[in-house]
Amino acid sequence: xxGENTFLDGYDPGAFPPFAVAVDLAVFTIREGQLEIMLxxxxxxxxxxxxxxxxxxxxxxxxxxxxxxxxxxxxxGLTNVAVHLEQxxxxxxxDRDPRMRVVSVAYVALAADLPEARSGGDASDARLWxxxxxxxxxxxxxxxxxxxxxxxxxxxxxxKLEYTTLATAFVPETFVLAxxxxxxxxxxxxxxxxxxxxxxxxxTPGFVVPVADAKRQPTGGGRxxxxxxxxxxxxxxxxxxxxx
Amino acid sequence: xxGENTFLDGYDPGAFPPFAVAVDLAVFTIREGQLEIMLxxxxxxxxxxxxxxxxxxxxxxxxxxxxxxxxxxxxxGLTNVAVHLEQxxxxxxxDRDPRMRVVSVAYVALAADLPEARSGGDASDARLWxxxxxxxxxxxxxxxxxxxxxxxxxxxxxxKLEYTTLATAFVPETFVLAxxxxxxxxxxxxxxxxxxxxxxxxxTPGFVVPVADAKRQPTGGGRxxxxxxxxxxxxxxxxxxxxx
DNA sequence: CCAAAAGTGTTGGTACTACACCCATGC
DNA sequence: GCATGGGTGTAGTACCAACACTTTTGG
Numbered sequence: 001x002x003g004e005n006t007f008l009d010g011y012d013p014g015a016f017p018p019f020a021v022a023v024d025l026a027v028f029t030i031r032e033g034q035l036e037i038m039l040x041x042x043x044x045x046x047x048x049x050x051x052x053x054x055x056x057x058x059x060x061x062x063x064x065x066x067x068x069x070x071x072x073x074x075x076x077g078l079t080n081v082a083v084h085l086e087q088x089x090x091x092x093x094x095d096r097d098p099r100m101r102v103v104s105v106a107y108v109a110l111a112a113d114l115p116e117a118r119s120g121g122d123a124s125d126a127r128l129w130x131x132x133x134x135x136x137x138x139x140x141x142x143x144x145x146x147x148x149x150x151x152x153x154x155x156x157x158x159x160k161l162e163y164t165t166l167a168t169a170f171v172p173e174t175f176v177l178a179x180x181x182x183x184x185x186x187x188x189x190x191x192x193x194x195x196x197x198x199x200x201x202x203x204t205p206g207f208v209v210p211v212a213d214a215k216r217q218p219t220g221g222g223r224x225x226x227x228x229x230x231x232x233x234x235x236x237x238x239x240x241x242x243x244x
Numbered sequence: 245x246x247g248e249n250t251f252l253d254g255y256d257p258g259a260f261p262p263f264a265v266a267v268d269l270a271v272f273t274i275r276e277g278q279l280e281i282m283l284x285x286x287x288x289x290x291x292x293x294x295x296x297x298x299x300x301x302x303x304x305x306x307x308x309x310x311x312x313x314x315x316x317x318x319x320x321g322l323t324n325v326a327v328h329l330e331q332x333x334x335x336x337x338x339d340r341d342p343r344m345r346v347v348s349v350a351y352v353a354l355a356a357d358l359p360e361a362r363s364g365g366d367a368s369d370a371r372l373w374x375x376x377x378x379x380x381x382x383x384x385x386x387x388x389x390x391x392x393x394x395x396x397x398x399x400x401x402x403x404k405l406e407y408t409t410l411a412t413a414f415v416p417e418t419f420v421l422a423x424x425x426x427x428x429x430x431x432x433x434x435x436x437x438x439x440x441x442x443x444x445x446x447x448t449p450g451f452v453v454p455v456a457d458a459k460r461q462p463t464g465g466g467r468x469x470x471x472x473x474x475x476x477x478x479x480x481x482x483x484x485x486x487x488x
Numbered sequence: 489c490c491a492a493a494a495g496t497g498t499t500g501g502t503a504c505t506a507c508a509c510c511c512a513t514g515c
Numbered sequence: 516g517c518a519t520g521g522g523t524g525t526a527g528t529a530c531c532a533a534c535a536c537t538t539t540t541g542g
Contacts, residue, residue: 018262018263019262019263019264019265019302019347020263021263021336021347058263058336058347060338060345061338062338063336063337063338064334064335064336064337064347065336087333087334089334090308090331090334090349091308092265092307092308092349093307094304094305094306094307101304103302103308103347103349105347176497177497177498178496178497193529193530194497194498195498195499195500195529195530195531196527196528196529196530198497198498198499199499199527200528220495220496220539221494221495221496221537221538221539222495222496222497222536222537222538223496223497223498223535223536223537224496224536224537225496225497225498226497226498237485238485238526238527239483239485240528241482241483241528420518421518421519422517422518437507437508437509438518438519439508439509439510439519439520439521440506440507440508440509442518442519442520443506443507443520444507466515466516466517466518467514467516467517467518468515468517468518469517469518469519470518482505482506484507485507487508
């Protein structure tokens, strides 16, 4: 009792059960105005032929965060592209993997312009699935507890758009304000008012910075729009709340 | 390469390094208008005589969340008291414990009226330390990466007061609005405007529910205040943001 | 070739809500 | 003396409308 209460005392290597620690990645992107998540098809048992979040095991001398970054690079092939990566939560139910005890640390990644299939490795069985409202899950069978993880990840992204400038992680390096509004529309299922949105974004120092004298080529007619680049700010004050 | 990308394929028990998985608890309470955190004194190496977050290892067939609940009950002695407990984040640097590879899942717990020392177990080396602004850390030597965890935990609690009704987790079962305002003062270091605060709390359905015809005994003179109980609501809409 | 129409981007205005700050009243 | 409630100015949002700049269409 005493040894249990005092952290790590009575330590005896081998006395602790072998846990495997894995990372799972919820990689989101926006294509054609829709929020999509990358899933990989499972080749072996269990959950064979089901779809799962990309991920893998943490190495013996590897930081958990580093493992997430490594897996992200391996799965997406985006090595030096600016991708937002943050920890989501840890899932540790004892029966979440039927083969052995695996504790999984889930991460959320946001990227713009993700290619359909990963470029590195065997690209055959990885693809993007739309995350549709209101159930927020891809319409495929999901392995392990990944349905739960995806739900949590979607909610994380939705709420983070409210009080951070994270929307810029979903657009390419230069973009127009309509693109940024489209991020909110895709993630929330509804867009904030355009006029207020533009006032808010432009009034928040460091949210976006204008690209000098640059205008986007008009595609199908209409006034050409101004180009912007991601700014240094990360927090939104006050927050931009989605309505009820 | 192929086996690494496909989750859990090429599985071989024993091929994975032995990780120990632990839980750390950031247990907060408010005493005399001050935010305090529970720390335990380490008896053995490493970090002997330093202070650390209470915690322990996850059992072989125990869910990680369940381990946090168990440790909380063991450390605080609060068995059936309503305590808020939520996962904070996972800390997995390879060298965070000098003896072996330990991945720790940190939790935040909020409680009202925590006794000075834990009631169960050896109460001698556990106590509450004030979390003072602006550095937000107890003025003691902290073991492992627990200083970082405490910083993250404090920030979590601060931000959660903004958009949830979590402040009620810090007050006893029945309370007056001034007590609730005191929670915000203690956690944020500054209190919102009293008049607006009371309008907001009372206008939010389910934040607090009045205890019928109950008034608190006037302690030092003045009008007796109305008693309230925690309501069923958990989210605050719109948020109550702390100023800059 | 020029003028009008249509489409998109940009800006402004008003009603309403919520908050900061202050003050009056009740017990 | 503390609890409660009201009042005013300001900021931010929802909603609406107009204007600017471009391409397309039609004479």
